[in-house]
Amino acid sequence: MRKFLGTKSLAVILLGSSLLGFAQNPTLKEEVKTTPALTPVLSQAQEELHRIINEVAPSVVTIFTYKEVKVIEPFSPPGFDEFRKLLPPDLRDFLPFFGQPKVKKERALGSGFIFKVDDKWVYILTNNHVVAKAQKIVVKIGRLKEVTAELVGADPKTDLAVLKIPKKEVPDADKRVAKLGDSSKVRVGDLVIAIGNPFGLENTATFGIVSALHRRIGLDQYENFIQTQAPINPGNSGGPLVNIKGEVIGINTAIIAHAQGLGFAIPINLAKWVANELLTYGKVVRGWLGVVVQELTPPIAQALGLDHGVIVLKVIPGSPAQEGGLEAGDIILAINGKP
Incomplete structure (x- = not known):
């Protein structure tokens, strides 16, 4: 060994x-x-x-999505409608229909990875934005094998989705399952590898470090991104971010346009929980607390002698929070013993 x-x-x-x-x-x-x-x-x-x-x-796959969208042709130039009426009816159909809706077929691509296999199905994790509104989803395994996939479930609030394809269609399926790590152990400076299919360039691997943790960039309702300096490009979305043990610690999700070395990945611990919910219920079932909170600002935290926490701004009447005794102005330092 x-x-x-x-x-x-x-x-x-x-x-x-x-x-x-x-x-x-x-x-x-x-x-x-x-x-x-x-x-x-x-x-x-x-x-x-x-x-x-x-x-x-x-374990890494390419995901192709297909959908039909309606597009509107530009308005007709001045005098075009009058000119069209002068033509014989048989010739009018050969002219463009300005201003009329037309159906256009679109194809997009992203990445994903196999995270679970059972007796009948192979399950794939990816981003919701890769498969959202798709009318057909095709998964490409290796360089030649393409299989139509089914959407198990998606969660727009975390930008995660689970697909499944028949196990019989995947060569050596049990050997393709990615090993999932523990993102709570990730530290700034950890070496990482991003694998995916940027611009359709299959199985592209890039190398870098974890640049920061717990990033919020305003894309999703629930954000806790791992920031990485490993180069990520369009088409990488849904692919794995891997540590030096070969464990998936994140799902590559976003970049900041016109910037370099600013990639963001969803922590795998969050993805594991969401995936389990999607496999069990087909959707994510979330609890409801009934409070509006805000992170402590540095001046308030300093005045209170705290280094973390959120302040309760509002408690919804009749909510579990009110029944539990929470009030506006309370400061929450931990949940279930975790800061």
Whole structure:
């Protein structure tokens, strides 16, 4: 069994560009040459990256969606309607119908990954925005196999969806299941790999780090994004963000347009809960507390001697919150013992 290198050895990769720069300097070239131990470490780190990608890549699929949309042709130019009336009826149909609705077929693509298999079905996690309003969904496995998928359920509030395809249509289905990690253990600086199909370029892998945690960027109602510096592009949506153990820790979801190195992934712990709800009920069943809250601002937190929490702005009459004794002005520090 190959020995797992861990973060320390893989981090040596980050030094690669600097070392190459040093090698251009004649005074440092000899010094670099006198460190033969470095090459084996880099080689082992590279092999470890190969192992991770090869282990996860079979679980990643391309998702094609098809739908029909109505489009309106531009208004007819001045005098066009009068000219059309002068033509014989048989010729009028050959002219464009300006201003009339027409049906246009659209195809879009995204990514997803296999996270569960049972006796009959293979289940795929992806983003809701990848499959929303689709009239037909096709999953591509590998380079040749395409299978029509069924939507198990979707949750727009977290931008997650689960698809299923017949197990008999998926070669070696049981070996393609991705290993899911624990996103609560993710830390800023962790090395990560994003795998997906940006612009239809299948099984593209990019490398980076976790840049920040608990990001909100205003896309969904429930947001707690992992921010990553690993390059993500259109078509990556729904693909896995993987740690150096080969575990999926997030689902690549969004980027900030015209920016570089600003990608966002849904934490896998949230995705696991949502997926279980969709598999069980076909939708997400959420509890209702009945409060309006706001995060503490720095001045208020400092005045109260706190470093976290939310303040209750309003309690809905007759709600579980009111029955439980919550009042406007209360500060919530933890739920079920968790801050």
